[in-house]
Amino acid sequence: MPNLFTPYQFKSLELKNRIVMPPMCQYSVTAKDGKPNDWHFVHYTSRAIGGTGLIIVEMTDVEPDGRITDFDLGIWSDDHIPAFSRIIEGCHQYGAKVGIQIAHAGRKAQDAPVPVSSTSKPFDSTFKQPKALTTDEVKEMVEKFRNAARRAVKAGVDTIELHGAHGYLIHQFHSPFINDRTDEYGEDRAKFGVEVIQAVKSEMPSEMPLIIRVSAREYVKGGYDVPYILDVCKRYQQAGVDIFHVSSGGEASLKEAGMGPHGRPGTHAGYQLPFAREIKENLQVPVIAVGKLEDYQLANSVVGNEEADMVAVGRGMLADPYWAIHAAVQLEQKLEVPTQYLRAF
DSSP, X not given: OOOTTSOEEETTEEESSSEEXXXXXXXXXXXXXSOOOHHHHHHHHHHHHXXXXXXXXXXXXXXXXXXXXXTSEEOSSGGXXXXXXXHHHHHHTTTOEEEEEEEOOGGGOXXXXXXXXXSSOOXXXXXXXXXXXXXXXXXXXXHHHHHHHHHHHXXXXXXXXXXXXXXXXXXXXXXXXXXXXXXXXXXXXTHHHHHHHHHHHTTSOTTSOEEEEXXXXXXXXXXXXXXXXXXXXXXXXXXXXXXXEEEOOOSSOTTTTTOOTTOSTTOOTXXXXXXXXXXXXXXXXXXXXXXXXXSHHHHHHHHHTTSOSEEEOOHHHHHOTTHHHHHHHHTTOOOOOOGXXXXXX
């Protein structure tokens, strides 16, 4: 049976293990131009040194006003390419493969003068009222995703992930709770996501897999559940998605969703695993599981029990850049430790 350290290959993506560093915004105050800097270089390469198989660079936006804050990364210009290339090349030196999460925050863009969305409804009373994109502006947005993908490929990524989860723009279109449009993008709520996928795939090498992150369940009253997202994911799969990165929530504020400051009751370790398993089984597609999986034995069991093909460790890897090496020690797997650190083990 496979385990956390079994190599994994899908199309041209060859990973030395099943450990994924998921996208996590750094909100670095020195990155106001959207370009990754020395902080990001050290942040990502240290996780590569630490043994991570796949590193997915944080939410990287297709236009300046598509960022959550002005301290987030972007790839709206060719000028951004060299800084990303430096990080990717640095991670490759230590055997990690690198993806990038391309996105747009939509109505959750906190620093945009006027956020844009599928709707004119704000995220909550503390957020700015967004402008609903016109039909023509939606089509222009698809092209911004296409151009971002072209730049990511030029920078040297091994895979691309689209952010279709956590209440950001693609999610804002496929969610019935959010999308109240009456045009073609309201009549077919998956249409925007499908067109983005097709545009991005057109810029990717044929053997490079495309990942999309989705929220499998919304927690707000009246939000969708797994059967609905399964139908959306089938459309996305037909459009060209190869791997699903399965999360949940983000469509509404904690108060609106009836969630307390520490999350909904039941958000225990592995609480999102059933969602990943259901998408994997129904679509017969590789999935990345995420959500409080930093316990080494639990992460290993996810792969061993074939609940998911890869395991994303987020906050656990923020706390420990060498999480993968320490997992190998605990699980008695072969260690891949840099020569400079061998005497520590």
